[in-house]
Amino acid sequence: MMESTSMIEAKLRTDRMTLGAYASDASIFRRVPAAVIEPESVDDVVAAVAYAAERGWDVTVRGGGTSVAGNAIGEGLVIDLSRRFNRILEIDTDSRTARIQPGVVCDDLRNALAPYGLTYGPDPSTHSRCTVGGMIANNACGSHSLAWGTAADNLVELTVLRADGSLVTLQRGGTSDSALTADLRRLRDEWIREFRVELGRFPRQVSGYGLHHLLDENGFDTAKAFAGSEGTLGIIVEAVVKTVPVPSHKALAVFAFTDIFSAAAAAPSTRRSGIATSEGMGGDLLDALRQSQGQDAGALLPGVGTAGGWLYCEATGDSREEAHTRATQLISEFESDPGCSVVDAVVVEDPREMRELWTIRESAAGLVTRLPDGGEAWPSWEDSSVPPGNLAGYLRDLYALLDNHGLRGIPFGHFGEGCVHIRISFDLGTEAGLETFRAFMTDAATAVARHGGSLSGEHGDGRARSELLSLMYSDRTLSSFRRVKEIYDPGRRMNPGLLVDPEPFDRGVRPGPGQRTHEFLPIHSFSDDGGSMVNAVNRCVGVGLCRSQDGAMCPSFQVTGDEVHSTRGRARILSEMFRGEVYPEALSSDDVKESLDLCLSCHACASECPVNVDMSVYKSEFLHQYYRGRRRPGAHYSMGWLPLTSFLLHAVPGAARMVNTLLGIGVVRNLVMKLGGLDASRSMITFANSSFQAVGRRRRHSSPGAGEGGVPGRVVLWPDTFTNHMDGQVAQDAQLVLSAMGYEVMVPSGFVCCGLTWHSTGQLTTAKKVIRHTLDRMEPWLDGETRIVVLEPSCASMLTEEAPRLMPEDVRASALAEQIVTLGDVVAEHKQACMRDHRLTWPFGEIQGSALTQVHCHERSRRAHGGTESALRLLGVDESTVETGCCGLAGNWGFEPGHADLSRDLAERELFPRIRGLDKDAYVLADGFSCRTQIREGFGGGKNGVHLAQLLRRALIRTEMSP
Structure with a gap:
């Protein structure tokens, strides 16, 4: 055992960063663990459980940590199976089964099955990051349970580690351990009446243990009986699951109803062959969606403006016609039923839609964790379910209970199965609020x-509802639960x-009293969070989309797979910082600072997180507080103050040329990089011989009579630091392009800056001074009409998003934000203007070819790429985009020591491989200076990124050269 002990101790994570990140899951509860381990094999899991027994620790198993019931946290040893114990061991197409390790993510299994025309049936909304082992442990279901059932229904066999260290196989007909099999048969025989009468009454009755599967008529299936045990009976170390054929064709019928009760009343009639889903949503969900994603969100939904609820019914078929017919038949039935309050309906067959x-x-x-008015809403009464025919009546009672307790919530869920999800506006931060919470939960149960329903319709009871099981089950049934626990885990570890x-379900609530011990007054306004950074951090309820490998969030997690490096992990650490127990030094904590170190400030979470957690802003606020009265890292000075030093450098004639010459000397370069606190493996920044401001004023183009007689008018071309002082050709090309369209191009003089580099390094007081100085210089153009063209996406984001939040008292910051446009926006709008007014000139010819676009992460975050996309289409360029977000350099972050390797790994996710696969004549479009730098370094100048302005300039040249 000594060898195993030594091995396990080497793998244990007991650092405070890890403990803080694992203190909660997707629930309202917090339990700080003693240690965390990420096993790589069954032997590791066995040794870890034995080690925990030696230390007297309880054991909690965790998958993706997306549990809303608090069953993936504990105060002993947390065993995280998601990072390294996640292999697909075998796919058997003949038997249509897959043998897997429990840490396999649901979507990874489904992607592996796709080439065989198969899929894994259960698909909870967290399918991109939840693990199959966790799904089995919580008996998760998902949208398609109408067709394919729960995780238990799709289970063939389990290999389980018991608390005593023994491994046992569970399957239909018994177990590999004769003594265990006998114990389970005696259990079944003693409680056979209760199992038949109280358990398994309807498909979504998940509360408690699924012991009805031990009945002979159910095949004495010990694997299915183990499903939904929430890690309380043992640890799944291997599973054999069923797979199902992917439907050949699908058509989605979406119904809009007058209210949610009508949607619930209609749902039972959708339970029929060929209808795979019957998903319901409350009308207020659309308001919450638009608050998060913008007013255009939800445009495809029918009945917008009149509907109070929706139902999604996915029809399947062996042919397109069969699926379409089933969907339209459902619409015809509903529309012809006088008792069915359908406002509108639509059939959607396009996969993208x-x-x-x-x-x-x-x-x-x-x-729905943020109500339409910005108020907080929390899980716990999260997964209740009733027989589908009782759903409408139950929902009416639930709404009445909410009113009685002065609470609000937006329901959604699996209406065809009678299962309702809802987040409720509990006040969990006060003792009075917790009293209301307890009263409501008891009344709701x-x-x-x-x-005739169940406290949980999926995901288990956990800490959220286990105390309330006595309101649902008889004492006899509860005693059977205690007996099965004794059989598997007599020590209750x-x-x-x-x-x-x-x-108690109100013990150890994460946003409860005590969370605000170290709250401070932030520099940002946090207007959507009541001016509180604690409230902003509490946006993260842990749904874990930041743990997905899809999309742009969260880059560092996508490479490391470490919970600490996820947006959620950082939010948990910040929450613990405010509480002051794990990190008593609070704002001076080196652990908190280190946990934020690999946050690239890419803003992906600000748009891709369903509740718009913006970790880059939280990081800036923390760094501002942490470095008060402290010496900062060299990069905070060399990169943070780069805009001002660049401006001063160009103020001295010939200075830039001289500096470039000196930095070309290896010894000097290395010394400057070291003194500047920069990673010497990165290339040194070089400066243009003259600033764009100087060149632009000399080459200023204006159109006679600008603004009159069909001429477009004037625009301001923003001289950001990067195109002004380093890559001036981009700005010069933009100036020529705008002039060719007929604009009078104004270039501000003097020092103007968005404050980005000070903001990203947490120098917020200086950032505000810089922005205020800039607003003074820009005031003549803040007329609400003059468009201000910003070429650098990070600067545009800073001016439109961060500056108004830093300067809420200065209306000029909001005015400037409203006037910011991209070059692509101007080009696309100009084309429309040319079509309306033939006096205007369209000066571009077509550029034949294709382009791979590295959309700047800040541009992606604020959904500002549409203008560029339109401009490229007008040039005849076939565009594809990098889908994984940040290029990996991320401004000053990629230059800071210790980040270079990860920076390059981030580029290797997609950007670099895609560039390698391009035709030699294809363009690589990258409007961000950092993105172009990353590409140049990665390919040694062999493949350079170009700005849209440069591509437009080429189109101008071709037009001028054409006969």
Whole structure:
């Protein structure tokens, strides 16, 4: 055992960063663990459980940590199976099964099955990051349970580690351990009446243990009976699951109803062959969606403006016609039924549009944690379910309970299965609020039992509802739960406090009293969060989309796979910082600073997180507080003050040329990089011989009579630091392009800056001074009409998003933000103007070819790429985009010591491989200076990124050269 002990101790994570990140999951609860381990093999799991026994620790198993019931946290050893114990061991197409390790992510399994025309049936909304082992442990279901059932229904066999260190196989007909099999048969025989009468009454009855699967008529299936045990009976170390054929064709019928009760009443009639989903949403969900994603969100939904609820019904078929017919038949039935309050309906068959609609539904768990008025809403009464025919009545009672307790919530869920998800406006930060919370939860449990329902319809009872099981089950049934716990885990070490001997459901609430011990007055306004950074951090309820490998969030997690490096992990650490228990030094904590170190400030979370967590802003606020009265890292001075030093350098004639010459000397370069606190493996920044401001004023183009007689008028070309002082050709090309369209191009003089580099390094007081100085210089153009063209996406983002939040008292900051446009926007708008007014000139010819675009992460975050996309289309360029977000350099971040390797790994996710696969004549479009720098370094100048302005300039030249 000594060898195993030594091995396990080397793998244990007991640092405070890790403990803080694992203190919560997607629930309202917090439990700080003693240690975390990420095993790589069954032997590791066995040794870890033995080690925990030696230390007297309880054991909690965790997958993706997306549990909303608090069953993936604990105060002993947390075993995280998601990072390294996640292999697909075998796919058997003959038996249509897959043998897997429990840490396999649901979508990874589905992607592996896709080439065989198969999929894994259960698909909860967290399918991009939840693990199959966790799904089995919580008996998760998902949207398609109408067709394919729960995780238990799709289970063939489990290999389980018991608390005593023994491994046992569970399957239909018994177990590999004769003594265990006998114990389970005696259990079944003693409680056979209760199992038949109280358990398994309807498909979504998930609360408690699924012991009805031990009945002979159910095949004495010990694997299915283990599903939904929430880690309280043992640890799944291997699973064999069923797979199902992917439907040949699908059509999505979306119904809009007058109210949510009508949608609930209609849902039972959708339970029929060929209808795979029956998903419902409350009308207020659209308001929450638009608050998060913008007013255009939800445009595909029918009945917008009149509907109070929606139902998604996915029809399947062996042919397109069969699927379409099933969908339209459902519409015809509903529209001809006088008792069915359908406002509108639509059938969607385009895969992109179907995906867009499903994204709304799948984002609901995060979206509804913020009510349309910005108020907080929390899980716990999260997964209740009733027999589908009782759903409308139950929902009416639930709404009445909310009113009685002065609470609000937006329901959604699996209406065809009678399952409702809802986040509720509990006040968990005060003792009075917790009293209301307890009263509501008790009343709601009584109500769902009255409707013949279940406290949980998926995801388990956990800490959220286990205490309330006595309101749903008889004493005899509860005693059977205690007995099965004794059989598997007599020492009660496996995830204690759940299901048996439950903890009070209001104990250890994360946003509860004490969370604000170290709250401070932030520099940003946080107007959507009541001026509180604690409230902003509490936006993260842990749905874990930042753990997905899809999309742009979160880059560092996508490479490292470390929970600490996820947006959620950082939010948990910040929450613990405010509480002051794990990090008593609070704002002076080196652990908190280190946890934020790999945040690239890419802003992906600000748009891709369903509730718009913006970790880059939280990082800036923390760094501002942490470095008060401290010496900062060299990069904060060399990179943070780069805009001012660049301006001063160009103020001295010939200085830039001299500096470039000196920096070309290896010894000097290395010394400057070292003194500047920069990573010497990165290339040194070089400066243009003259600033664009100087060149632009000499080459200023204006059109006679600008603004009159059909001439477009004037624009201001923003001289950002990068195009002004380093890559001036981009700005010069933009000036020529704008002039060719007929604009009078104004170039501000003097020092103007958005403050980005000070903001990203947490020098917020200086950032505000810089922005105020800039607003003074820009005031003549702040007329609400003059368009200000910003070429650098990070500067545009800073001016439109961060500056108004830093300067809420200065109306000029908001005015400037409203006038910011991209070059692509101007070009696209000019084309429309030319079509309306033939006196205007369209000066561009077509550029034949294709382009791969590295959309700057800040541009992507504020959804500002549409103008560029339109401009490229007008030039005849076939564009594809890098989907993984940040290029990896991320401004000053990529130049800071210790970041270079990860920076390059980030580029290797997609950007660099895509460039290598391009035709030699294809363009690589990168409007961000950092992006172009990363590409140049990665390819040694062999493949350079170009700005849209440069591409437009080439189109101008071709037009001028054409006969």
